[in-house]
C-alpha cells in the first residue's frame with residue numbers, strides 16, 4: 120500500500136518565548152515558605168518544554184481545525200479514542216501481532232489524529248523532541264507572586280500567595296519534530312496549528328488565561344528525505360526543502376501544504392455502521 124512509503128520530515132527551528140510556563144508541580148513542602156510553582160527543568164537546571172507537552176498542544180489545537188473541516192476526529196483521551204468509540208479496540212489488540220490485518224483495521228477505523236499523534240498501542244507518525252534554550256545566554260527566568268483564589272470559598276484564604284516561576288519574554292528555545300510517512304496534506308494540517316501558535320491563538324504551558332505561553336517561530340526549516348508524496352489521496356507540492364526561513368516567510372511558503380490539506384478528500388474513518 121502506497122501510504123506506507125518511507126519519507127522523513129523534520130521541522131526544526133528556534134522559538135521566541137513570551138512568558139512561558141511549564142509547571143513542574145508545587146514545591147510547597149515547607150509550611151513557612153510561599154507555595155512555589157516552578158518551571159520544569161532538566162538535571163542541569165535548564166528549563167525544558169517536554170515533547171509530550173508539544174504533542175498535547177498540537178493534538179488539541181488540530182482537533183478544532185479538523186472539526187472545522189467537517190472531519191470526524193476523536194480527543195485521543197482514554198475511552199474516547201476512535202477504536203474505543205467504534206468498539207474495535209479488542210479486535211485490534213487481538214490482531215496486533217498480525218500487522219497485515221491490524222493495519223487495515225486501524226486505517227479504516229481511526230481519524231487523522233489517531234494516525235498522526237498515535238493512540239492505544241500505536242505510535243503516531245509524528246514525534247516531538249524536548250525543547251531547550253538554544254544557549255545559556257538565550258533565556259532568563261522570572262518569578263511573580265500571585266494570589267490564589269480558593270474555588271470553594273471564592274475568597275482568599277489560608278495559603279493564598281503563590282510564587283510562579285516563568286521563562287522571560289525574549290528567551291529562545293529549540294523546537295523540532297519528526298514525521299514518518301507524512302503526506303503533504305498532513306504537513307499542511309500541522310502547518311495550520313503552527314500558524315495558530317505563531318499568531319498567539321494557541322498557547323503552551325500553564326496559566327494561559329494570564330497571557331503566559333505565547334511563542335513565535337523565529338526560524339523554520341523543513342527537511343525531507345525520501346518520497347515527496349505519500350499515498351494515493353495525497354497531492355504534489357513543490358517546496359524549498361532544507362532552506363531556513365524566518366517564521367513568517369516559512370509559514371507563508373508552507374501555505375502550499377495548507378492548500379493540499381484543504382483540497383484532499385480524506386476517506387477515513389470509514390462511515391460507521393453502528
Ligand SMILES: [Zn+2]
Pocket residue numbers: 192193194195200201202229230231232233234
Ligand atoms: Zn481518533
